[in-house]
Amino acid sequence: MKISTMRDLLDAKVLCCEDKLGNHVYSAFGCDLMSDVLAFVDNQAVLLSGLVNPQVIRTAVMMDMNCIVFVRSKVPTAEMLELAKESGIVVLCTDKTMYNSCGILYSNGLTGEREAKK
Amino acid sequence: MSEELIFRFNVDGDDFTSAGQASVQVKKNLRQLGIDAETIRRVSVAMYEGEINMVIHAGGGVAEVRVTDEYIEIVLDDHGPGIKNIEEAMKAGFSTAPDTIRSLGFGAGMGLPNMKRYTDEMHITSTVGVGTKIVMRVNI
Ligand SMILES: Nc1ncnc2c1ncn2[C@@H]1O[C@H](COP(=O)(O)OP(=O)(O)OP(=O)(O)O)[C@@H](O)[C@H]1O
């Protein structure tokens, strides 16, 4: 899914790297626990998070993610946006909740990480 | 690249906000060296987990990354409380992190097993009351 399509579906504001809205994301992961993002994401996914601290950006940098969506109107700090910009990560911000944001993206064809086999 | 390169960082233990800076820098340096993206990702995730651990469990320490023709080695050295039972600490889900750390997005007990998964070799030596040293290698 194109990042610009995500922006439209989530009615989101673009907080940085507007020039990269044409890039694609191939799966998504919604989580406030960075430990889980680092342990369970394999594809270069978009990260949806309600947690606001610089570790959210650094986690995305480490995982080569190209887009972060902050849900339920969480606003990242200038320092965080600076970090994201350095790594070319598009940052979106939506009023919608985590559950609704994930539901909207999923029902429009953006699925999650493949579940690990038990 | 014929000689080996060493990057060295002091990891500040008082500031959770800046934790991970060394890993971000290493990622940049490795990119400049033209190392492939998958290797860089493995090195940076493993180092980042270890760097966060040094900050939240050990009050900071020193991180060193050695790049040779064959492998990238990450050495994390701290003078924190040490790990009592390494085998137990390596289990997914084992964590002594307090709730304050959990509210910051960490403390699920996934870091050490993840470091193992992302690297080709990992050795932990730790003495309670003295500190912990972790050496990891990712083959190029
Ligand atoms: N450098 C260290 N010094 C002292 N204890 C450590 C150190 N690194 C890890 N530990 C101990 O090992 C446990 C497991 O570490 P691990 O990284 O797997 O999980 P965590 O840091 O608690 O949570 P997560 O990594 O998921 O955020 C920690 O809770 C802590 O008790």
Ligand SMILES: [Mg+2]
């Ligand atoms: Mg950890």
